[in-house]
Amino acid sequence: TMLLLLLPTPNRQWLRQPLLLMLLSSLTMMITSFHLPYNINIVHRSIHRRAAISSSALFLQKQKSSSSLTGWINSDTLNLQQATNQHERIKPDAASFTYDDNDTQIQYPSPSSVERLLIRDRLVFLKRDDCLHLPGSNISGNKARKFLSLNNLPAEQFPDAIVSYGGPQSNAMVALAAIVSSKNAELRDDRGSNGGEQMDLQNNGMAQDMFWELDVLDDEVQLRRKNGEEDENESNNFGNSSTSTNTNETTDEPQKRFIYYTKPLPRYLRKNPNGNLLRALALGMEIRTLSHDEYSRLFGGLHGGSSLAPADLDPPVPGKSLWVPQGGACGIAKHGSDVLANEVIDYWTLHGKGMPLAVCLPGGTCTTALLMQRSLNAIMDQRRKEKERAMDIRVVVIPCVGDDEYAMRQMISLDKAVGGTGRKEDLPWILKPRVDVEYGSARRRSRGYFTFGQPSKALLETYDEMNSENVSLDLLYGAPAWSLLLQQWRSQESDCPIAGRQLMYIHSGGLEGVASQLTRYKHKNLLPDARAVQTS
16 A cells, blocks of 8 residues: 555556455465464364274273263263274184273283084085174174173273063164173172182183073973963063053162163064063163154164164163164174174184185174174285285175165164265175065065065075084074075176185074974974974
């Protein structure tokens, strides 16, 4: 402005616009420089936050901010952060491995074994996660992977209440019930009630299997009913849709609780609790039955419900309650999937001879498949950076709940929830039914997929064939997965994810529920009475 005043009048006009632009530019630079430290702080905080999330140390995160807003514990504050090479510390000759860091005791089971089988003239590597048992709770199979970090939380740091939802015979339901029950037992041991004796039994591998005890209880209950002897409390346990059962209310000792929401129970199950439902109730589960409409309102949705607790569902113990979505479909399952991915890579490094591998596993929420694929992607990227030998390993999920489109929606949703982009290229492959097979009317409507939980003659045939190969399967996940696998056994199609590859199957367990599953086949007249008694 001062220069304009000093210049002669004819020269002012053509210089006015450049000078104004310079003035505006100077003001912009001043404003930017004034805010620059603040912007740098934002960037630094973002970098520190990412570094904290990806830290390789084993520790328990302590931040509590989210619980004050929602009343629920943020699962991230409980997850054990685990190095990708943690598996190297596991002693293969030990039942479990204990690692101490900052007074936090963390136990890892030894890797599950891998068996080589010849099925229909094709070599299969069967990874026996059904034989994997976590210390304390004794849960096995897929749920031992999903709930590894939750199982390993010390009792004093364990949430006061676990809340979840799902079907009345869910494997996740009975696994969570077993974990909570084991924490209550741990608290009792800490108070001096036979704690030393119990620890000695566990260390010597002599601790009794609580699931075996519950199977005996199940048999006794069924025998009493057969003889017409029914407990008085039994007929009243499921009297109405707002049923609540709590076996821990009569004690003054501090108790961890497990609360489970489900749809109205079928009449036969209300009168004759069996299988996983009976086991979970015996372990202290509190059941809450909701109407179909209320259940759908709270937990429904395109992806089968959110990983977050419903907004209008209050935590039973504000600030000390943990929400676990159906099937454990959340970040809690990440650390067990990391261990599984490392076990597969270790085994294939020693025995794979550089051949491509398809790692197949059944999928409900597809949580283990998705998180295992994320772990493999990270490990492979690291191997490339370190210029190690490349490995061609892909994860193949076999949908047992819904179809391939439902499985894809589930995986995209979970991938985004745990920090991914949801890109299909980063997700597991999906095995689809053949299109050139003649299906019945029900399977035609579902494009060759089985209806979850619905008894099927084809599933029973697969169940029998695999039993003849000395592979025991459940009828909800194992049999449907192998039925689709055997369809594609000889496929050489380019879009078949197992074609031209060695095959490893992750046995996800679930065998505890076989007896109740066979009971349903019996009710559908698909199973002779004598065989049902013999098998169960």
